[in-house]
Amino acid sequence: MGTLPHDDDAEMFGNRFAIEEVPTSSFPTGGMSAVDAMRLVGEDLALEGDPARNLATFVTTWMEPEAQRVIAANLHRNFIDHAEYPRTAEIEQRCIRMLADLFHAPGETTGARTQGSSEAIMLGALSLKWNWRKRRESAGASTSSPNLVFGGDVHVVWEKFCRYFDVEPRIVPLKPGKYTIGPEDVAPHVDENTIGVAAVLGTTFTGHKDDVVGIDQLLVRLKQERGIDVPLHVDAASGGFVWPFLYPDSPWDFRLEQVRSINVSGHKFGLVYPGIGWLIFRERSDLAPELVFEENYLGKTDATFTLNFSTGSAMVLAQYYNLVRYGRHGYTYVMRNMQLNARVLAEKLQAMGRFELIGADEEQLPLVAFRLAEPQAYDEFDIAWQLSAERGWMVPAYTLPPDAQDVTIMRALVKQTLSREHVDTLARDIEEACATLDKKGGVHESERRKVVTGSGH
Structure with missing residues (x-):
């Protein structure tokens, strides 16, 4: 057995970690050169999946070089230091005002930037x-039993909020063939202890929206007939940057009377890298003033409404870059391109005669949700595994929430970077994956577990 190469040789000819174990558990005693550290991290990441083929995540995986320069130049700025970085604070407020305008706020409003929609939902629900x-308390009534009504199609953060902040979750179950909720589902669960109803604009499961108009009409009737004022929060994490541009005449936002707050993820269809989210209130009075802290920090008194404190400025500035870079016209162009490619993919899948499309004729995010039309010797998890193993595509397969847990679907998210050529290639790869599975049958269960089945938040 030969001796290990000298460190000088590794520095001159190669990589010291070509044959050495990397640090994994113990805090390193000594350091290493910047080049070695960079190569060490790079070699780990070389084993990651290709973001361009990740059709599971809703999160942005590409931005323009100019936007990346804005981000890189501002990674060192702490957003919360408003005294030191007042222009960043002003740019945050510009974004809030622009989004309030996009969502048809009727007058003066307020809001907050957040790390993502999870924080925005926590803050919005706390205000509810x-x-x-x-x-x-004003009515002299008990405050001991708050509840919150939402469907099984929501992000898990809604259940987290209820558990963390002692609110009863009243979850409307889904049904086979019905993967969103409407007023008839919500009505039995609403009472005087309901702090609010949450409706989803663009579910992560199938890309559709709850019947926001119908739920709003129900809540308006409750207020008029029974004097119960139940606000409606719209979880527009995915859809808030889609519906205004693809379906501008479809009301779901502050055009509806009981919609009092909206969250949206800038790092999804807002086209910004993670993490950036936004919470927008209909009016200033919809933000409970007790949740706003006046704090003297670094010589300046600021009002803060946030769960996180220190955070980078870069993604706030990147969001503003996108808003002024694209405008309504540009966002519409980008969203329509994604929608057109999603329709092409849907047509190709349907032409194969193997798949059933889920709600392709309804208002939907730019994605294709589909399932096998007939039972086969393999299932959707097998197709997802075959696509990943042979072609590197990350197309998730998953079961739906109760009471539709026996339904398995696949979902291909068509993003800005998925070109028409990529769509054609993906369709061919899906057909070839099915042809391979026709011959060999389903994948062994232990292999199937390796498939990424998350909903891509």
């Missing part, structure tokens, strides 16, 4: 709870 408690 605080405002409900204030209404109950």
